Amino acid sequence: QVKTTVEKLGGIGPGTPFFDPTAFAPVNQVRFGSTGRNLLRGPGTVNFDLGLFRKFPLTERFTLQFRAEAFNSTNTPHFNNPNSNVSAGGFLQVLSAQQDQRQFRFGLRLAW
Numbered sequence: 001q002v003k004t005t006v007e008k009l010g011g012i013g014p015g016t017p018f019f020d021p022t023a024f025a026p027v028n029q030v031r032f033g034s035t036g037r038n039l040l041r042g043p044g045t046v047n048f049d050l051g052l053f054r055k056f057p058l059t060e061r062f063t064l065q066f067r068a069e070a071f072n073s074t075n076t077p078h079f080n081n082p083n084s085n086v087s088a089g090g091f092l093q094v095l096s097a098q099q100d101q102r103q104f105r106f107g108l109r110l111a112w
Helices: none
Strands: 050-057 063-071 104-111
Touching: none
Parallel strands: none
Antiparallel strands: 050 063, 063 104
């Protein structure tokens, strides 16, 4: 079983492989491997979204609703999958992250 180097080395960034590269044989020619499909899993994605809603009655017929929402409220980085090209220099290294920073959204809704 392939162990991630997050447990051993720290795992994310240039020069640090996410998986153990010694578990794979060097590729000298084009061939089909003996591993199963989707053998490796990348870093997971954890999201924590918050929402706050409050209704204010204006009259019997009209209500005003205030909405406040926060997406990725902990501002946790979501790393991309490791490079899977064996011929590339950064094989099995996580070199980038998704551009999904914390976002806030406010709104008012008038219902009748």
